[in-house]
Amino acid sequence: MTNSVPTAVGGPVTETTARDALAARIEQRTATVGIIGLGYVGLPLIDAFVRAGFSCQGFDVDASKVDALNAGRSYIKHIDSARVAGWLSDKMFTATADMRRLAEPDVLLICVPTPLTDARDPDLKYVVGTCQAIAKALRPGQLVVLESTTYPTTTRDVMVPILESNGLTAGKDFFVAYSPEREDPGNPNFSAAQIPKVVGGLDEVSRDLACQLYGSAVAGTIAVSSCEVAEAAKVLENIYRSVNIALVNELKILFDAIGIDVWEVINAAKTKPFGFQAFYPGPGLGGHCIPIDPFYLSWLARKHDQTTRFIELAGEVNTGMPRYVIGRLAEFLNEAGKPIKGSKICLLGVAYKKDVDDPRESPSFVLMELLLQRGADLTYSDPHVPRLPSMRHHDLPAMESRELTDEFLASQDCVLIATDHSAFDYEQIVAHAPLIVDTRNATAGVTAGREKIRKA
Template sequence: MKRPTRVPGGGILHRAAQANRISRCAGSSWTNGFSTAVAAPPANDRTLSPVHVGVVGLGYVGLPLAVAFAEAGLRVTGLDTDPARVAGIASGRSHVGDIPDDRLGATSARFVATTRPSDLAVADAILICVPTPLTPEREPDLGPLLAAGRVVAGQLRAGQLVVLESTTYPGTTRDQLLPLFEAGGLRVGTDVHLAYSPERVDPGRTDHTLRSTPKVVGGVTAGCAEAARELYARVCDEVVVVSSPEAAELAKLLENVFRSVNIALVNELALLCDRMGIDVWEVVDAAATKPYGFMRFDPGPGMGGHCIPVDPFYLSWRARSFDMTTEFVELAGKVNQQMPHHVVERVQRSLNDVGLAVRGARIALLGVAYKAGTSDTRESPALKIIRLLRELGADLRYHDPLVPTVEGLESSAFPAVLDEIDLAVLVTAQPGIDVDVTIARAPRLLDLRGVTRGHDADHVERL
């Protein structure tokens, strides 16, 4: 079996060809597509070094990539369908928490954002960083990815490198993008390069950055993989080359399924500990003292964010086309999706202990983002908790220093949010939420994150 090649960062690519760049008509939507022919550079220029990078999608993945390449001295064109987002970038305002305004502003001489797909024609390498959500039936929705692919296909010219970064199921790069790109007559591996390199962004994290996190790449051909490796070596200290796009696609899913399964395991243990009257946090703390054969995962109110609640469904959907059911993976998803219901049950029990019903109870939720240190509420368990408590008639308020509005509510100031309430529920331990003040001011507190460990108080309960 071929082993992944671990390649240290470095290595200077050849200078890219500047000739035969012909501008094409602009469009306002990725779904339009473009097919106007563009003169190709000479064949001997097709493997030259990228000096101009295009990034399709300027969200939490695309914007940091664009900034990183601009900081490395490359010219960058970023394409996004949201005019407000593009205007904000042009004025130096970042919409991504990991990229402060001053860092974005420092790249203005090399990084230009646009809504015109034709501006990608000048790029030597194009990185696709668009969402890959689920349909209402919890199946892969490749709509944004295919729309972006059609836009790139409309601008494609010989000598370019295209890399997909969006998380997806194994086979997407080869089965979906390759036919799009070859429909115009160019051949992948001969005229253009195509590769997959999964994003590894963890919003709010500062100890592992794009530079320090190893970058996995898999090319349709060995030449495609090498082109992608050399590009990413500009901004990553280590590039890990695998044998194919499929291996890279599945590696990304494995990373997130691993977390989903282990979070489900400890969440199920929390349910059992609740029935047995055992402190799950004490159990996890004790198990974590083992220096080998154990990796710590903490229980919580459920999963959230851009990857872990979504990616397992991409894997299980793809597995069904091979006559296989990923029962372990799907069971983990069910356990994690039920945790908000368990939280609401705990809220009911806590209020019942003091003779109160949920209907009419004044409940303050502390932290509504899916994890601490971010403003991201995508798939946050807090959203489901809010909806369930509303259905039961609770009088809700919340505080989150990074999320000004959610579900029709506005964030209340801390600690005033704790005044005249019946119960506080700490959903996400955001910076700025003082645990000691919360314990002192809340008449009852349900801690879903275990941050009150070490505080003995009769009115404090933990998941």
């Protein structure tokens, strides 16, 4: 799948010849698309481009991921192994950990993590490291697109100087754009190919090439005037959700105090056919985007002597929810004459959202830490996460998911529903567990045994 470097006939590569050569390759589906970061964003992108007729190369520093994919094995639930095997058998995909091969693709899409530091500042080490690797291999005519969520100006001020360190000039020798990922794991209605892509370029040529590329593989493109607008659009999408989830979390605490069921309130309010969008409370925020990305903008605001009060307040409310849940659980156990210490508590669901296998930033890990600190005899069950993964910011003992037999449920003092997976049999859980603390309204359809259910 190695492509020759585009060259001008009888002369050096110019901006025009580089642009035209790449545009022709994209049009003819002969361009090779390189995806850096083979996770929950990278693999769905590969699927979209392979389906559109493009050959893809996957790059990842994790050799175990590379080996699995080259053997036709997927490690992500919504991209199954049969699909990966199909890419391989059709000779449309290969994976590598050799970053020296970054010169081979015509397009490089960067899909690496952008976490926060312990001080809640942006941590761009993965973006920086990836750009440094690209700079060593970068050749004229390539298009480099950052998809990782970040603060406005990252592409222009952080990424481009690193890429230009090898002597090539962005916008002339190679092209740069930003197009934020919009992956929604577990949503069967919107695969990567079905979600429109916002695209901003370092210049018009870069933007147009990126729009042409994505337009060949996804539902549509929305061209914006700059990388900064595209970066800001992604952060806005996640801030919108964070603030509204914080609002219903705060209302949940208030309504609990005065004996009103927040879930019933939301269900009533959402019958209004205009002017209202339902958001739902929970034990805290999870996933790589919503708990993290708003703080990228608040950090940028501080750099410009501005404040982002909504963002900061939403963060305070959402990060405080796990402690609220454990406080309520302690009250419910106390009603039964039991302390948390020594009580057998099984937490249901460690994935951050329903019916996915993605545990990133899951509030379940905070809940588990709080329960262990209080001396609980803790277990968990999650059909999508058979073993407790190692997490950067959580120090938890090794655990394996427990089977929810009638006998096991009956032996627990409390079952805490943290993630409302469809695979859980809620009628069985309510029938056999002595106390159920439900943070997701997962037991709403259960009629028998409701005296054992508590909302938190």
